Amino acid sequence: MFNSILHRIVDETPGGIGAVLMGYDGISIEQYFRPDAGLDLNLVAVEYANILKEIKKAAEILHLGGMEEVSIRTERFYLLVRIMTDDYFVALTLQGDGNFGKGRYLLLREAGNLKEALA
Amino acid sequence: MFNSILHRIVDETPGGIGAVLMGYDGISIEQYFRPDAGLDLNLVAVEYANILKEIKKAAEILHLGGMEEVSIRTERFYLLVRIMTDDYFVALTLQGDGNFGKGRYLLLREAGNLKEALA
Numbered sequence: 001m002f003n004s005i006l007h008r009i010v011d012e013t014p015g016g017i018g019a020v021l022m023g024y025d026g027i028s029i030e031q032y033f034r035p036d037a038g039l040d041l042n043l044v045a046v047e048y049a050n051i052l053k054e055i056k057k058a059a060e061i062l063h064l065g066g067m068e069e070v071s072i073r074t075e076r077f078y079l080l081v082r083i084m085t086d087d088y089f090v091a092l093t094l095q096g097d098g099n100f101g102k103g104r105y106l107l108l109r110e111a112g113n114l115k116e117a118l119a
Numbered sequence: 120m121f122n123s124i125l126h127r128i129v130d131e132t133p134g135g136i137g138a139v140l141m142g143y144d145g146i147s148i149e150q151y152f153r154p155d156a157g158l159d160l161n162l163v164a165v166e167y168a169n170i171l172k173e174i175k176k177a178a179e180i181l182h183l184g185g186m187e188e189v190s191i192r193t194e195r196f197y198l199l200v201r202i203m204t205d206d207y208f209v210a211l212t213l214q215g216d217g218n219f220g221k222g223r224y225l226l227l228r229e230a231g232n233l234k235e236a237l238a
Contacts, residue, residue, distance in 0.1 A: 064163070
């Protein structure tokens with residue numbers, strides 16, 4: 001179930017590398033990578049899980065409302081994160097020349113399915 | 120100089136609230152807010168400056184290449200950050216129904232001018 005959703009997000013995003021459904025504790029429920037990924041998305045997500053927790057906490061302190069989405073662009077990659085529940089997020093990595101907008105749209109489109117599967 | 124650039128970014132972005140040019144140490148060089156901002160962007164930027172430093176460090180550890188852009192969407196706001204130099208970033212806040220794409224474009228368009236002014 002989770003795997004087929006992640007599969008769809010990655011494969012339908014031009015430049016998509018991989019997607020992972022993970023808890024803020026850095027433990028992943030499910031992940032899917034393109035065979036030629038060239039990037040350990042799981043390691044990336046673990047490294048960023050803690051930072052996401054801090055962003056979330058800061059948003060609460062500052063009364064910005066609940067965190068919904070975080071994106072990070074580096075010279076080589078895009079990392080797109082969508083918050084699922086208080087405990088889980090889904091992260092998608094794309095090549096730097098990938099379609100950021102399409103990835104964002106797909107994360108939003110599949111968020112409902114992932115939430116249902118998590119419930 | 121800095122002020123007129125920040126002014127331009129905020130005023131040309133539909134839903135733009137304010138912009139700040141800040142160091143990772145949380146000390147701002149310049150800032151501009153719409154009079155009716157309803158959000159202390161300076162406080163937001165200070166709170167997030169340290170988190171940005173951690174995102175940057177993680178990107179280096181993971182060999183993702185230099186950090187270029189970070190965006191955070193909450194229920195009520197968008198926070199868009201563009202990295203200027205190793206020491207400074209510019210942050211723009213928009214209303215949640217503001218034009219994210221236009222803000223991103225303007226930050227990119229004015230990045231050269233800000234870097235020149237910083238040099």
